[in-house]
Amino acid sequence: MLTINAGQLGISLGGHPRLQQVSFQLHEGELLALLGHNGAGKSTLIKLLLGLYQPDKGTLEVLGDKPGRQPLSVGYLPENVSFYPQMQVAELLQYFASLKGVSAGRVKQLLSEFGLAHCARQPLQVCSKGERQRLGLAQALLSRPQLLLLDEPTVGLDPLASAFMYEALEALRSQGCSIVVCTHELALVEPVLDQVLLLSQGRIAASGTLAQLQQQADLPWRIKLPANGAQWWQDSVLQPWLQQQTLQFPPSLLPQLSQRLMQHWHCVDYQLQPPDLAQLFRYFLAGRSGPAALKEAV
Structure with missing residues (x-):
């Protein structure tokens, strides 16, 4: 089953081409490593997948529909997680759960699975970078999405926190969740990827499996x-x-x-x-x- 089907995508922003002739497919349970230098078009592509941008050219289907049509089926973790600093960890996760119509039981489960139970009553402003990133991933997974989009999920994390993040992604993939990871941490993503999409100046420089x-x-x-x-x-x-x-x-x-x-x-x-x-x-x-x-x- 196809999760993402993109054909000859093109988009210009502010009169400048950002993506040109980008095509790829992502299947259920696969992890795609989205790579490239800063400004290559990675974040623009993620915003297209979220439905925040509309392509000028080409076709794009996410979960068999137009991007953005199934928001609860798509989880997203941005590069810079920004939460309300005075809110407690559990309180914030419960807030997002209420927006998504998710039960309190799911909140408790994720707090436990992501090692956040010990700081559940702690304000976010005193949480570590790793704890905030774990919370960000937990909120992205509240509605059990079929597609997860991650923009630099391990930036600024220590090796143990980074390893935990990718262990969590491996477990999600085994459950059928499709994952797009935009990252510069090549050594971390290499063991778990199924496909690579390497962008350069808005175009595909290389794509395929690692073996290809x-x-x-x-x-x-x-x-x-x-x-x-x-x-x-x-x-x-x-x-x-x-x-x-x-x-x-x-x-x-x-x-x-x-x-x-x-x-x-x-x-x-x-x-x-x-x-x-x-x-x-x-x-x-x-x-x-x-x-x-x-x-x-x-």
Whole structure:
């Protein structure tokens, strides 16, 4: 089931193009990493998905309808969470629950699940950044949305709070919630993403699964060889790509080199290291290709 279906989206704001020819699909239970430099159009796209902006060109469906038509089915956590500082944590969550027609039982459940029970009677002005972010995510989930839109959900959080946030997202995805995460925390989102949409100046620089982007990029792959005493450097097939205990090679050579390791050296315990998300981010935004990209040990 499609959660988002976007085709050739375009929008101009203040006479300046902000998005051009942006197309993608998001299915139920998938997590999309929305990436790009500041000003690339990420927040504009999120506002289109919320129905706050209307596209000038193209088509956009969210949960089978026009964006904004099913507000209780879409949860949203903005980059800068701004709540009433004098309100208590539980009081504020109950306020949003009343606006959404959600029971007090759901409020109590979320306070417990997000580790906020201990500060439920505490004014927000004395809460930590992590507690406010957890509260922001809790309010976004009050109505059990089918789609969750997150704009930099871990900005300013310590590692433990960030890890908690992504553990919560993993649990939501397993329940069928579709998630769009706009983030610069590439190492955090990489293990949990299903798709990547990388924007540059309002256009798609790259899109697809992580494996698809790794195949598209002309970046070196690596194989970390075991330190078992084998004389790898004497192998004429491996030697051109060998740097100490690591093979560094173009992706087209992976079948040949892996076959050589297994059949000639009987080696099956090597570590394959394809380009990670941070390397792909730099590659596609810089427009690097060909031998120059291969030589650079990113």
